[in-house]
Amino acid sequence: VKYLITGISGFVGGHYLEYLALKRPGVKIVGIDLSRPDTSFLNKSFREKIKFHKGSLLDKKLITNVIKKTKPDYIINLASYSSVAYSWRHPAECFVNNTNIFLNLAEAVRNSKSKAKILSVGSSEEYGIVAPANIPLTEKSGLNPANPYAIARVAQENLSKIYSDGYRMPVICTRSFNHIGPRQKDIFVVSSFAKQIAEGKLLGRKKIICGNLGIIRDFIDVRDVVRSYDLLLRKGKPGEAYNVCSGEGHKLSEILAMLQKKAGTKLPVQIDRDLIRPVDNPEIVGSCKKLKRHVAFRKEYTLSRSLEDMLAHWEKRMR
Amino acid sequence: VKYLITGISGFVGGHYLEYLALKRPGVKIVGIDLSRPDTSFLNKSFREKIKFHKGSLLDKKLITNVIKKTKPDYIINLASYSSVAYSWRHPAECFVNNTNIFLNLAEAVRNSKSKAKILSVGSSEEYGIVAPANIPLTEKSGLNPANPYAIARVAQENLSKIYSDGYRMPVICTRSFNHIGPRQKDIFVVSSFAKQIAEGKLLGRKKIICGNLGIIRDFIDVRDVVRSYDLLLRKGKPGEAYNVCSGEGHKLSEILAMLQKKAGTKLPVQIDRDLIRPVDNPEIVGSCKKLKRHVAFRKEYTLSRSLEDMLAHWEKRMR
Numbered sequence: 001v002k003y004l005i006t007g008i009s010g011f012v013g014g015h016y017l018e019y020l021a022l023k024r025p026g027v028k029i030v031g032i033d034l035s036r037p038d039t040s041f042l043n044k045s046f047r048e049k050i051k052f053h054k055g056s057l058l059d060k061k062l063i064t065n066v067i068k069k070t071k072p073d074y075i076i077n078l079a080s081y082s083s084v085a086y087s088w089r090h091p092a093e094c095f096v097n098n099t100n101i102f103l104n105l106a107e108a109v110r111n112s113k114s115k116a117k118i119l120s121v122g123s124s125e126e127y128g129i130v131a132p133a134n135i136p137l138t139e140k141s142g143l144n145p146a147n148p149y150a151i152a153r154v155a156q157e158n159l160s161k162i163y164s165d166g167y168r169m170p171v172i173c174t175r176s177f178n179h180i181g182p183r184q185k186d187i188f189v190v191s192s193f194a195k196q197i198a199e200g201k202l203l204g205r206k207k208i209i210c211g212n213l214g215i216i217r218d219f220i221d222v223r224d225v226v227r228s229y230d231l232l233l234r235k236g237k238p239g240e241a242y243n244v245c246s247g248e249g250h251k252l253s254e255i256l257a258m259l260q261k262k263a264g265t266k267l268p269v270q271i272d273r274d275l276i277r278p279v280d281n282p283e284i285v286g287s288c289k290k291l292k293r294h295v296a297f298r299k300e301y302t303l304s305r306s307l308e309d310m311l312a313h314w315e316k317r318m319r
Numbered sequence: 320v321k322y323l324i325t326g327i328s329g330f331v332g333g334h335y336l337e338y339l340a341l342k343r344p345g346v347k348i349v350g351i352d353l354s355r356p357d358t359s360f361l362n363k364s365f366r367e368k369i370k371f372h373k374g375s376l377l378d379k380k381l382i383t384n385v386i387k388k389t390k391p392d393y394i395i396n397l398a399s400y401s402s403v404a405y406s407w408r409h410p411a412e413c414f415v416n417n418t419n420i421f422l423n424l425a426e427a428v429r430n431s432k433s434k435a436k437i438l439s440v441g442s443s444e445e446y447g448i449v450a451p452a453n454i455p456l457t458e459k460s461g462l463n464p465a466n467p468y469a470i471a472r473v474a475q476e477n478l479s480k481i482y483s484d485g486y487r488m489p490v491i492c493t494r495s496f497n498h499i500g501p502r503q504k505d506i507f508v509v510s511s512f513a514k515q516i517a518e519g520k521l522l523g524r525k526k527i528i529c530g531n532l533g534i535i536r537d538f539i540d541v542r543d544v545v546r547s548y549d550l551l552l553r554k555g556k557p558g559e560a561y562n563v564c565s566g567e568g569h570k571l572s573e574i575l576a577m578l579q580k581k582a583g584t585k586l587p588v589q590i591d592r593d594l595i596r597p598v599d600n601p602e603i604v605g606s607c608k609k610l611k612r613h614v615a616f617r618k619e620y621t622l623s624r625s626l627e628d629m630l631a632h633w634e635k636r637m638r
């Protein structure tokens with residue numbers, strides 16, 4: 001069995017590799033990304049069998065050649081321009097690049113008559129502005145994308161359905177909610193909290209800088225994310241979209257308090273107005289019933305465990 | 320007052336020019352298209368004041384320069400790759416070109432800080448596969464685009480909302496239903512009927528070749544279309560989408576019978592299987608209540624009048 005993972009060098013890509021090394025050590029892996037992946041956390045024998053192609057998914061020739069040569073069974077498309085903030089500054093570039101990444105991949109598969117199953121990774125951003133009455137969001141909730149990034153994700157999902165229903169290519173879509181987990185960059189809120197608290201404990205930081213602590217989000221551990229992706233690839237229904245989420249909502253203030261308790265800190269909080277988004281949903285929580293029903297997904301990481309691992313990651317880096 | 324019309328040389332562009340010549344003869348007009356417009360049906364003085372730029376909307380530099388130089392008050396974006404059949408053969412090209420046309424235009428307006436009002440022309444194809452219970456379609460009906468062309472139109476409408484709500488640019492969207500009217504090409508069903516019947520009457524044609532006569536569609540005269548576009552530009556709400564339709568459903572067999580009666584022919588009908596689409600909606604009818612309520616639109620062309628004018632057009636061409 002051969003996997004092709006685009007965007008392999010990112011946060012999710014690294015965890016996908018770790019998952020495969022642990023649970024499916026016999027598979028072959030081909031990766032594409034702009035830079036070489038950090039694989040220091042993998043054992044050497046597994047690390048050595050990853051075949052890496054350096055380049056961009058915007059390069060049609062590259063992706064076509066890779067697919068023709070490697071003949072993958074499964075393709076996980078993690079490559080994207082995924083910053084919402086960037087998409088507001090460069091709407092056309094963000095939209096065009098994200099949809100081109102997907103189209104280049106899908107056309108390469110179609111034109112090479114590959115039978116590969118494709119996981120088209122989307123985002124809870126596709127739901128856009130959400131009425132409180134629609135929480136938890138199910139896959140039948142309306143899509144009202146409210147930024148250029150989210151619009152590209154909706155287009156990608158619509159195109160996926162066309163490739164699946166019209167061209168009979170097995171494409172399975174996700175609407176993935178907020179990720180958490182060790183190694184996540186500190187531009188993401190929970191990882192930023194964990195890092196600041198670790199700094200408070202180990203390096204003498206005196207306060208925590210944060211945005212709006214009142215919003216409620218659905219955080220899912222990246223290790224549950226990659227496991228659900230693998231289940232979806234093997235058992236998901238082509239042409240369908242799946243929420244990938246924990247099904248639980250937590251207020252950011254609650255998460256901050258849990259982290260402080262675990263670290264044994266009592267750092268005061270300072271609100272930075274620049275970290276508050278002009279328009280934001282007070283609550284985003286997904287339903288994972290379809291994921292459970294179709295592919296028998298059960299989450300393995302509790303919020304408590306995820307937060308402990310994130311704290312431990314930052315503390316280890318600081319020691 | 321200055322108008323910029325992209326895709327000015329097409330069927331709708333020609334009728335827009337005719338409308339302006341008749342109802343708003345004082346305006347200035349700048350047009351862009353791949354080929355020069357046929358303006359033989361306009362009076363000479365009006366014809367001479369149309370400034371034409373030959374080129375593609377895919378050429379960012381061209382459209383940026385035209386907007387900077389001409390400073391239009393109103394922009395009507397008629398340029399598109401609008402064949403559904405072509406979009407199935409070339410999905411990526413159709414999607415990319417249509418969304419790039421719109422983005423190049425919108426970015427040129429944004430970057431030049433133009434205050435132009437933009438009419439973003441969309442399609443009833445955005446509704447996709449429609450449940451009979453949802454007829455007539457209102458602007459609140461769900462969008463389930465079912466071909467690459469329709470997906471690009473949905474993306475364009477979503478992007479229009481972003482430019483309108485996020486960047487405060489006045490963009491008004493249409494979901495335009497099937498057009499009819501004189502000068503329409505005979506690749507469109509009603510014009511094809513009218514042409515074949517005129518051939519029967521004048522050139523001895525013995526039968527009419529057609530597809531599925533049982534489907535019901537909402538046909539609106541192109542002259543009502545362009546008048547509604549002008550009303551929308553002047554009085555429509557930025558960020559909103561409007562059905563542009565007649566609000567009436569007619570079976571194709573009924574339209575064929577009306578045409579034969581008007582022409583005094585009784586040609587037999589032959590079904591061509593190649594003209595029947597693999598997947599098609601039995602009925603597509605829109606509600607034009609929002610268009611009536613927001614911009615006081617009243618349709619001026621009855622179906623009977625449209626069909627007479629189309630027959631007369633083909634008969635004139637044959638004589």
